[in-house]
Amino acid sequence: MAEETGALPSRSDFSAWYNEVIRRADIMDVRYPVKGLYVWYPFGFALRNHTYTLLRSLLNRDHEETLFPLLIPETEFMKEAEHIKGFEDEVYWVTHGGLSPLDVKLALRPTSETAIYPMYALWVRSHADLPLKLYQVVNTFRYETKHTRPLIRLREITSFMESHTVHTDWDDANKQVEYELGLASEFYRELGVPIIISRRPDWDKFPGADFTMAIDAVMPDGRTLQIGTVHHLGDHFSTTYNITYEDVNGEQKLASQTCFGISERCIAAIIAVHGDDKGLVLPATVAPTQVVIIPIIVGKRGEEIMAAVEKLESELKAAGLRVKTDARDMRPGAKYYHWELHGVPLRVELGPRDLDNSQLVCANRLGIKTTIPRENAAESVKRLLDEAHDQILDKAEEHLSSHLKTVTTVEACNEMLEENIVVVHWCGEKACADKLEELTNSSLLGTGVRSKYVVDDDGPCIICGKAGKTALVGRSY
Numbered sequence: 001m002a003e004e005t006g007a008l009p010s011r012s013d014f015s016a017w018y019n020e021v022i023r024r025a026d027i028m029d030v031r032y033p034v035k036g037l038y039v040w041y042p043f044g045f046a047l048r049n050h051t052y053t054l055l056r057s058l059l060n061r062d063h064e065e066t067l068f069p070l071l072i073p074e075t076e077f078m079k080e081a082e083h084i085k086g087f088e089d090e091v092y093w094v095t096h097g098g099l100s101p102l103d104v105k106l107a108l109r110p111t112s113e114t115a116i117y118p119m120y121a122l123w124v125r126s127h128a129d130l131p132l133k134l135y136q137v138v139n140t141f142r143y144e145t146k147h148t149r150p151l152i153r154l155r156e157i158t159s160f161m162e163s164h165t166v167h168t169d170w171d172d173a174n175k176q177v178e179y180e181l182g183l184a185s186e187f188y189r190e191l192g193v194p195i196i197i198s199r200r201p202d203w204d205k206f207p208g209a210d211f212t213m214a215i216d217a218v219m220p221d222g223r224t225l226q227i228g229t230v231h232h233l234g235d236h237f238s239t240t241y242n243i244t245y246e247d248v249n250g251e252q253k254l255a256s257q258t259c260f261g262i263s264e265r266c267i268a269a270i271i272a273v274h275g276d277d278k279g280l281v282l283p284a285t286v287a288p289t290q291v292v293i294i295p296i297i298v299g300k301r302g303e304e305i306m307a308a309v310e311k312l313e314s315e316l317k318a319a320g321l322r323v324k325t326d327a328r329d330m331r332p333g334a335k336y337y338h339w340e341l342h343g344v345p346l347r348v349e350l351g352p353r354d355l356d357n358s359q360l361v362c363a364n365r366l367g368i369k370t371t372i373p374r375e376n377a378a379e380s381v382k383r384l385l386d387e388a389h390d391q392i393l394d395k396a397e398e399h400l401s402s403h404l405k406t407v408t409t410v411e412a413c414n415e416m417l418e419e420n421i422v423v424v425h426w427c428g429e430k431a432c433a434d435k436l437e438e439l440t441n442s443s444l445l446g447t448g449v450r451s452k453y454v455v456d457d458d459g460p461c462i463i464c465g466k467a468g469k470t471a472l473v474g475r476s477y
Ligand SMILES: Nc1ncnc2c1ncn2[C@@H]1O[C@H](COS(=O)(=O)NC(=O)[C@@H](N)CS)[C@@H](O)[C@H]1O
Pocket: 110, 111, 112, 113, 142, 144, 151, 152, 153, 154, 155, 157, 161, 162, 163, 206, 226, 227, 228, 229, 231, 259, 260, 261, 262, 263, 264, 265
């Protein structure tokens, strides 16, 4: 794509920075002529594929991958009352096949419960069929009416991982909820993205669920981004779709279920949480290019240097690293700018002096420079990549912890919400939550807060003073 120069907007104007870096770092092209639909550039798609390869490797320990149809007949979609209420104003409908109107109109899946569960009802017959744990990575469609934004709020969610599990009873399903939360925690640790887990208030749970556990990240502007959810579905859907099994005593039992979703918001989190004024900062675990070699050609030794660079590149590739050499005829500084914008975790410079001293000068994306010996270069580079990962994770943890504020008054809450997420005590009454949300233009995000930076304890409700519990309050995307 076009090689532009010039600085990005400062990160202090996060929205402007984000939109510009999505374009300049070749992630997505937002010019597609349908609102809320965007096009992956190859580089962005490579980042997406490495990220989802990681997600699949974690899911495949305990689930199997499959693929269900996109189109859902209205007859199936309109079965679970709460689910319908939750999605009826977001669903796209297909009403014609060619020129002929369809006798049953078809929904484009907004999520796939109503596509999958009629099939689960056919597949699940006996306790021996349980637990059943399948997932798929598909595109889903939601007619979002709020402000759409690439990777964050789409009308076509291009990379919607949805896991749907079936269990013999409520407790076994609850164990699966905890398992999925552990999986999501490992996934985001590998991405260097700190998360806060909490239980959404009942009025915000997934339509048709018993309860919803949410995974939130904190954006540079202090707003939260919900980057995953795990829902305990109880037997709501198994009742509606008749997912029953014969138990060990030969009795027919209703199954219990969970579902778990992560979308390309996980890519948005990598970009937003780690990025800086120079552009992307990518974790080596998912960076399309982990190392870029820059030959420093001076004087008459060009050939000798290029030979050494080619040797180094093939050695690093043989060690399983994703390496590129930038031998373009341009100033090294312009090359540094390009690869920093694209978030490459490590740059290796090789010039005449390095040849003579049998060394390599390495600079990680946070600007830390290290000179390493030429021999065992692959080992040293891997160590530098691990150190770079720890550094970006520490930086992100520092940002999260410094943007979590505990307050006891509405005034302090208002003040802190400008750039932080807030921890309060709440009695659990919706009336107090409504009042707090109205007075502070925020959302009550959840209770049962799980974060190493939050003490989940008791205290007087910030609104009514009655006995309350720790709750998270924030403004979200
Ligand atoms: N319009 C959207 N654009 C991008 N990501 C979205 C959008 N809507 C939801 N998501 C992401 O998708 C995740 C799962 O969506 S959900 O509605 O919460 N849950 C489900 O649909 C369940 N069936 C689990 S798959 C959310 O946690 C959120 O991170």
